[in-house]
Structure formats: C-alpha cells, structure tokens
Amino acid sequence: MTVIRNLSRAISQVLQSPGCGCQTSIVPVRCIGVSPRQVTSDANFHSVSFSETDHPRVLITGGLGQLGVGLAKLLRKRFGKNNVILSDIRKPADNVFYSGPFIYSDILDYKNLREIVVNNRITWLIHYSALLSAVGEANVPLARAVNITGLHNILDIAAEHSLRLFVPSTIGAFGPTSPRNPTPDLCIQRPRTIYGVSKVHAELMGEYYHYRYGLDFRCLRYPGIISADSQPGGGTTDYAVQVFHDAIKTGKFQCNLKPDTRLPMMYIDDCLKATLEVMEAPAELLTMRTYNINAMSFTPEELVQEVQKHVPEFEVTYNVDPVRQAIADSWPMNFDDNNARKDWGWKHDYDLPELVTTMFNFLGSESRIAQAN
Ligand SMILES: NC(=O)c1ccc[n+]([C@@H]2O[C@H](COP(=O)([O-])OP(=O)(O)OC[C@H]3O[C@@H](n4cnc5c(N)ncnc54)[C@H](O)[C@@H]3O)[C@@H](O)[C@H]2O)c1
Numbered sequence: 001m002t003v004i005r006n007l008s009r010a011i012s013q014v015l016q017s018p019g020c021g022c023q024t025s026i027v028p029v030r031c032i033g034v035s036p037r038q039v040t041s042d043a044n045f046h047s048v049s050f051s052e053t054d055h056p057r058v059l060i061t062g063g064l065g066q067l068g069v070g071l072a073k074l075l076r077k078r079f080g081k082n083n084v085i086l087s088d089i090r091k092p093a094d095n096v097f098y099s100g101p102f103i104y105s106d107i108l109d110y111k112n113l114r115e116i117v118v119n120n121r122i123t124w125l126i127h128y129s130a131l132l133s134a135v136g137e138a139n140v141p142l143a144r145a146v147n148i149t150g151l152h153n154i155l156d157i158a159a160e161h162s163l164r165l166f167v168p169s170t171i172g173a174f175g176p177t178s179p180r181n182p183t184p185d186l187c188i189q190r191p192r193t194i195y196g197v198s199k200v201h202a203e204l205m206g207e208y209y210h211y212r213y214g215l216d217f218r219c220l221r222y223p224g225i226i227s228a229d230s231q232p233g234g235g236t237t238d239y240a241v242q243v244f245h246d247a248i249k250t251g252k253f254q255c256n257l258k259p260d261t262r263l264p265m266m267y268i269d270d271c272l273k274a275t276l277e278v279m280e281a282p283a284e285l286l287t288m289r290t291y292n293i294n295a296m297s298f299t300p301e302e303l304v305q306e307v308q309k310h311v312p313e314f315e316v317t318y319n320v321d322p323v324r325q326a327i328a329d330s331w332p333m334n335f336d337d338n339n340a341r342k343d344w345g346w347k348h349d350y351d352l353p354e355l356v357t358t359m360f361n362f363l364g365s366e367s368r369i370a371q372a373n
C-alpha cells in the first residue's frame with residue numbers, strides 16, 4: 001500500500017510542477033507541437049517535459065495596463081527577473097523598461113506572437129490584453145478584434161506550444177438575467193456589452209480547448225480591481241480608483257455611478273496573488289477551469305463614508321454616466337466564490353477598511369514625496 005501511495009504521490013508531483021501543462025497524459029515525454037490551425041480533427045496535445053526545479057518562462061500580454069506591471073513584479077520575485085517578459089503595443093515608462101525584459105507584441109499578429117514564444121522558450125502565457133467595458137462600448141469593432149480575434153491567436157499559440165494559459169474573465173461576463181446577489185460560478189450568462197460577450201467567449205473557448213486538445217487553460221473572473229500605482233484602462237469600476245486620487249488632490253470627487261450601485265471589488269495585491277495561486281495550483285485540485293474570486297462588495301456611498309474617515313472634509317457629487325450606469329446595473333452585486341475557496345484555498349487579505357487605509361498610505365506618501373521635490 002505504502003509503495004502504491006508513494007508512486008501515486010510521485011506521479012502527481014510530476015503533474016503539479018509549475019511548467020507542466022499536462023492533464024491528458026500521465027507521462028509527458030516530449031512536446032508534440034500541433035496547432036488547431038494546422039491539423040486533424042482528432043489531434044491531442046502533449047506537454048513539454050520539465051525538470052521540477054525549472055521555473056516557468058512567462059509572457060504577459062497587454063502588460064502595460066492596470067494589472068500587468070504589478071503581476072510582472074510579483075512573478076519576477078518568485079521566478080527570477082529574466083523569466084518574466086512584459087509585452088504591449090505601447091511604449092513603456094523608464095522605470096518599467098529598466099525593471100526587467102520588455103518586448104513589443106501585438107496580439108493580432110500571430111506570426112510575431114509565435115516568434116516571441118519560440119525564441120524565449122515561453123511556458124506560461126498570461127493574456128492581459130483587452131479593451132475594457134466602457135472603452136469597448138465606445139469602439140466595438142476594435143474591442144471585437146482585440147478581445148475575440150486576439151484571443152483566438154493566443155489560444156492557438158498556447159495549444160501549439162503546450163503552454164499553461166491564464167486568461168482573466170470578469171464580473172462583466174454576467175448580465176441582467178444572471179442572478180446578481182450572489183452570482184454563482186455556473187448560471188445564465190447573457191452580458192449586454194461587447195466586453196462581456198468577448199469574455200464569455202474566452203471562458204467557453206478556453207474550456208473547449210482544454211477538453212478537446214488538453215490545453216492547460218486557467219481563468220479567474222476578477223471583480224473591479226483597485227490599485228494605487230497604476231491607472232485603470234476605461235472600465236465601469238474605474239470610479240473606485242479615481243476617488244482616492246481626487247480625495248488627495250482636491251478633496252472633491254464627481255462620481256459617474258449612482259450612490260447605491262453595488263459592485264464586487266478587490267485590492268490589486270489580492271488579485272495578483274490569486275492569479276499566481278491558480279497558476280501554481282495542482283491540476284487535480286481544479287474541478288473547474290473558470291472560477292469567480294471575490295473580496296468585498298460596496299456602493300459609492302459606502303466607499304465615500306470610508307474615505308471620509310481619512311479625509312473628513314471630502315465632498316462627493318453625482319453626475320451619472322448613463323452608459324456606465326446601465327452596465328453596472330446589469331452586473332453582479334455580490335460574487336459567490338466558494339468553489340475557488342474550496343478547491344484551491346483562495347482567501348482574500350483586504351476588506352474595505354484595509355483597502356482604503358492601504359490606498360491612502362500609498363498615495364499619501366507619494367504626494368508627500370512630490371511636495372518635497
Ligand atoms: N482592471 C480590472 O478591474 C479588471 C477586472 C476584471 C478583469 N480584468 C481583465 O484583466 C486584464 C488586464 O486588465 P487591465 O485593467 O490591466 O487592462 P488595461 O485596459 O489597463 O490594459 C490592457 C492593455 O492591453 C493592451 N492592448 C490593447 N490592444 C492590444 C493589442 N492589439 N496587442 C497587445 N496589447 C494590446 C493595451 O495597450 C493595454 O496596456 C484584461 O483582460 C481585463 O479584461 C481587469
């Protein structure tokens with residue numbers, strides 16, 4: 001019995017090693033790189049073999065947005081600076097450029113993506129490029145190209161090169177006919193934004209590639225993310241970041257959502273921690289490939305009350321943006337993330353008071369430094 005237990009533990013350790021993207025085969029001998037673009041209907045993907053001490057070689061697409069730079073910092077601490085490559089179509093700031101490898105990559109250029117993956121021996125792909133909810137509604141053709149066509153490129157590259165692939169989804173993948181309080185992992189998903197539609201598409205395509213081709217696809221539905229040292233890229237939850245900057249700069253804030261609009265939110269450190277944890281989770285713990293994650297849920301009114309504990313004279317007025325309000329009214333109010341907690345031990349660190357204190361500590365010290373210079 002002991003021998004069998006040890007043997008099965010050894011096999012599962014091989015399957016759990018960070019670089020191993022294999023679920024379908026117990027003995028991943030070598031990579032057979034077959035792309036769904038190139039091949040037969042019954043193709044099966046196999047993993048590259050890795051020694052257990054190997055670190056993954058990570059490529060982050062869309063890395064200059066709100067989340068990518070922070071994720072690169074976290075992953076570089078864990079896997080080494082040169083094992084994590086940031087990429088985007090924009091020009092990086094000096095501090096980002098000099099903090100580790102950066103490369104130009106347009107996800108709509110399949111050949112260029114493939115070249116980057118091959119030349120850098122990438123094993124993990126974190127796909128952050130996207131147009132968010134509000135900017136997506138302002139430019140539907142571009143959102144469709146980046147969020148859907150771009151995703152197809154990413155899926156094919158990941159399958160062809162046996163990568164472990166992370167694609168974030170969002171609370172925006174639900175719509176007005178979904179249960180909103182709370183919203184479980186599995187329920188009706190009929191979003192009314194191109195952003196939401198593209199994210200449901202990503203969830204379904206990723207899961208399909210997983211079951212059809214053995215792609216190691218992993219996906220978390222993020223709530224609205226709040227960060228101090230990076231700006232949001234044009235979403236419906238952006239107000240919850242701007243409020244801190246305005247409280248410090250002017251003591252006044254104009255909110256573009258109604259005071260009682262409740263949405264799930266999360267501090268960036270929790271979001272990045274969850275992303276690393278799900279990427280490192282042993283495959284056999286994942287009973288699903290797409291999980292809700294949650295930390296807190298609040299309205300603008302509740303956030304303002306918490307902000308006023310730090311800036312008592314803080315004033316807010318409401319000037320509702322009908323596009324953003326309609327989007328927010330169709331999204332979850334509370335997120336049910338019990339499956340993530342049960343399967344791979346997800347646990348958030350920041351609640352609302354902790355988040356607000358952390359934001360003010362960070363932004364306050366930044367503005368003191370700016371005043372001193
Ligand atoms: N920030 C949030 O609150 C939040 C919540 C849920 C899900 N997400 C998801 O997390 C991911 C990262 O979010 P973010 O807030 O950092 O987004 P962001 O909008 O701040 O950044 C997206 C990046 O994608 C890049 N990009 C656009 N077109 C591209 C192309 N053709 N090729 C390569 N890059 C391109 C942009 O230059 C930008 O830097 C997105 O997929 C988003 O949907 C974010």
Ligand SMILES: C[C@@H](O)[C@H](N)C(=O)O
Nearest residue numbers: 132133170235236237
């Ligand atoms: C929620 C999330 O996907 C993004 N922050 C948006 O509002 O569009």
